[in-house]
Amino acid sequence: MIALHDYDLSAEGYAVRLFLALLGLDYRLLPVEFYPAREHEGEEFRALSPMASLPVLVDGDLVLTEVAGILSYLAARHGGADWYPAGDAAQLGRIGDGLALSARLAATAGAVRLADGMMLPLDGAAARAEAKRLLRVIDERLWFGEAAGDDWLCPGPRPSIADIACFPHIVLAEEGDIPLIDYPAIRRWLDRVRRLPGFVVMPGVFGA
Amino acid sequence: MGFKMTETGGIDPDTWNRWHVVGCHDELPDDGARATRLLGRAITVERRGSGAEVRLTGGGALPVKVAYGYVWSSLGTPGPLFELPEHAEADRRNLNGCSFFVRTSPPRAIENFLDMAHFPFVHTGILGEEAHPDVKDYDVAISTDGREVVASNCHFYQPKAAAASTGGVDVTYRYRVPHPWCAILYKDSPAKPGRSDVIALFVQPCGEEEIVANLALFILDDDTPLPALRRFQQQIFVQDKPILENQMPRRLPLYPRADSPVRADKASIAYRRWLRQLGTSFGVLS
């Protein structure tokens, strides 16, 4: 069975838990206390995840320590053509772009959310300014997507793992004092993600 | 006498002269001071063995007290801190459940802690469920000496009342509010029938719209590992965070007809009345 080393309040971890739920996969959750114990920085956890990052997915001999890798693996292994368009090079490229975008969101909106709530050191103003720039770009993309009849970050009739990877950082952005009022297309997209069959919440996120 | 609001930067005398929590003693850094805020002032908090030192940043030392696992300080001349005798009971485990920064006023956090009606909607599947939303009548009073608000005979159905719970139960709650920004919950212990787990919310008033919420546990549970106890409290508290940060105005309105209370809000009504009696102006709208 898949094992997930994770912290309940981790947005990256939530992306993986959400995707596992959408795929209907069972898994074993192994809680790691990020705050306040910083268990992820302990020697035991570093042996598993040298970057000391959460979450970590273990499936047999395979150990994955980044959200992009974990979601890509789960999509390719369990998602079928709906989640992994194997023959569509352009779409795979777009999904890769979307995963990289989620990493930028993690480093800005995600970081300022954690630093704020848990009182960790960070240049919050710089992180918020960069997050705002990203959100403006995403909002424009989603607005024109809607105009073309597309509901998701990448063109096409179905959500991709890019949506799943970006959703947690955006839906939780207000915890880091990044209001979403200026991104109406993003706010509609959040509703669409919430309505995906199998959607699950995490603390701080409401359902549909 | 002769308290002058001008000398306190407009802070009311009750707030100025109280002890306020400024950190969990065990979680202070091993080396150096932690920078934080108290009533809008920058302060530093440093551990000194079993004691602590609190200073205004770039200024003098402030009164300090270590009690119930936390460091308390004051900008004025504080009297005694409220009593929490359960802290000294030998069979309890005392720990900091979680500390989170929240953009809200201190009294909004307390009022939320006293509220049962939100359990089915905000703590769905844990402290409540939508099939059992009704709040039965309960008792609430300001003590005759005016020193605390007490709500008792509170009954609510909870699917998972505590980290150690194995199924849904009708729990009985009692609340004490012995300090404008500290509230204490007495809740049926799943492990020791007939006795209560004690869960306290100690709010650090960083500013009028900025707090650190500390959830303190004094519980009768020898078995659940510490990380699991903290995990349960963190999950619950972070579910409240978006609610608290989306309450407008952020300061608690004390003027008439600001909100629309119903029977379930009796504790809130008494709490607001008590704040008016105390003359609290910090974090409220009068």
Next chain:
Amino acid sequence: MSYHPVASSRDLAGRHVFQACLLGQDIALWRADDGTVNAWENRCPHRGVRLSLGVNLGDRLMCRYHGWRYDSGSGACSHIPAHPEGPIPATLCARRFPVIEAGGLVFVALGDDTAALPTLPETAIPLRALPVGRPAEAIAAALAGAGLAAAGPLHFAETQGGATVHLLIQPASGTTCVIHGLADMSAEALPLQRHMSRLMESRRRAWEARP
């Protein structure tokens, strides 16, 4: 009080709650399944939680905090889960603002509802609205300075891609505004919408770069 644009009709998607800010007033906007558009003060009368955090149930809006439900149209509270037997005070009601849908935009007035709407083109296609981190007056001055024709204090027009484009400025907070665009055209709008989005983004960068 006059009507100001706060959203496009398309912004009010089914079962969605749109959040707007007009002259510092936070507003929850939502369309019921029967098409009714509701513009309410964005706070639950019970404990002040933003209703834009809530759930559009199709005919009622549910607050996230305690599950109180408010009827489309009247704004009346019709369900308090903590007291399923009631009674619900008759005065318990979401605070409503006058709202009109016209020309593909949604207009809200904070005061009485006798104010006139701006004169709008007969065949109008909404452009992507652009929030700007500058006050409405500063943006009006910048548009006037750029030579756009003023049709009102917060209403400008220019020709782009062969069509007349109307720009209507929504004063949001004291320091921010939102520019709503309407293109007077009936043909395929997407190329113009894209062109205007790029142009307005570029203008916004310039406006926000100035102190």
